[in-house]
Amino acid sequence: MDGEGDDTAVEANETAGGTAAHEAPGSAPTGDAAALVDQSAVKPAELTCPNPECGVVVYPGEVYCENCGHRLIAGQPGNGAPATSGGTECVGCGEAAVDAEGYCEHCGLKQPADRDHLEVALDTPGGPVAGVSDRGKRYARNEDAFAIAPHNTGVAAVVCDGVGSSPRPETASRAAADTAATEIASALGAGASPGDAVRAAVAKAAAAVSALADSPEQAPSCTFVAAVTGPDGVTVGWVGDSRAYWLSADDLRAGDPGDGDLADTGELNAAALNAELDAAYNAELSGDPNATTPDAETLPLGASRRLTDDDSWAAFMVASGALTEAEAEAHPNAHVITAWLGADAGEVRPHVRAFLPDRPGTLLVCSDGLWNYFPGAEELAAVLRNAQADPAADPAGAARTLVRHALDAGGRDNITVAVLPMAAAPSTEQAR
DSSP: OOOTTTOOOOOTSSOOOOOOOOOSSOOOHHHHHHTTTGGOOOOOOSOOOSSSTTTTTTTTTTTBTTTTTOOOTTTTHHHOOOOOOSSSSTTEEEEEEEESBBBBBOOOOOOTTSSEEEEEEEEEEEEEEEEEEEETTTTTSSSSSEEEEEEEEEEEEEEEOOOSSSSSSSHHHHHHHHHHHHHHHHHHHHTTTTHHHHHHHHHHHHHHTEEEESSSBBOOOOOEEEEEEEEEEHHHHHHOOEEEEEEHHHHHTTTTSSSSSOOOTTTTTHHHHHHEEEEEHHHHHOOSSSSSOOSOOOEEOOEEEOOOOOOBBHHHHHTSSSHHHHHHEEEEEEEBBBOOETSSSOOOEEEEEEEEEEEEEEEEEEEEEHHHOOOOOOHHHHHHHHHOTTTOOOHHHHHHHHHHHHHHHOOOEEEEEEEEEOOOOSSOOOOO
8 A cells, every 4th residue: 555545556576676666657848838728728737626615635637525525527417408307306406317336416415325425333242442434535435345244252353455556356355354353253253263263264254355256357356354352352464454452451541551561562563464474484385375464372462552464565674674664654655555355466375363362352343544544553542542532432433433533633544443342361371
């Protein structure tokens, strides 16, 4: 993904160099030719939406404003042209002129979609949990999806982010999230371990997304992250750069930052990533296609931290020692992902890790529309702490708070977050 949140997938063996820039189709006239240019036809450097209630920057060639949905191209319906008949009725002008993409062909208004803003709040045996997804301020549709599924000993949350450079990314994320959440709950109900349930869910989600492809060149795709709670702790699995975080209750209390500096030990941890690559390589040599990150050893959660490592160009370059974290994050390829679900993804190998909470806290699962603005666990904890949003008391309010802060910070991507409060595990001794 690029720094603004557009998802771009690349094959894992692609070279680390930047992609060549393409010249614009045509160049500005020079010399005498420039003098002949009709100045009345020159457009300002930044075009803005003509809707007086909007006014955001728009770009040449765009038909609709991605912020408010107004049509931008003159001479087409939307500028007083006669409305077409037989369509769905527009919520703005009332004409039956809504096209297949959800725009009114008479007034240009983008119709509200079911996925523009979604909220789910559930009461589970382990307590309340919640999720919120919002399309943000830039895009005309929400390409994120999430699903929350209670199971017999806890709850599973799945967040998927459609890859924007692929066709129909919103269908990929929806299929993956729904398929995975259902499979996790089913597998756990049948007695599977959380790690095996997550691996089975990723396999079924990958198959569901691959089935959407018209061809290998027209393959919808998405990232994936799942978190499963239960009496034995937390299990997370992921493919791509959607993330899971642990936010300790101590770090969320207003006026009490916990144990001093928050330990975001998952942030581009080169040593951990190198160990993970070695584990994957050794598992491949041993003939075990499912063993990626070993989850037999349950790790203590402790203070707030990130639980996942991105499948991204930046993470790979840091893990390999080629760049420092600051250098990698400043590179244009920083958020290009190196693994995803889709017919063009090749063999999908999820990362799976297990953790044991030694104190109460909150499991947070999110897309990059949130973490692009607040990448560290300490930053996410600070947002909730400063807003006095207590996830344990009101997980839906905490999820709304995080989404609102991402919108206020720019909202340049779809934003999705699931909030799962947890108590400390009954026993904090690790089985080794």
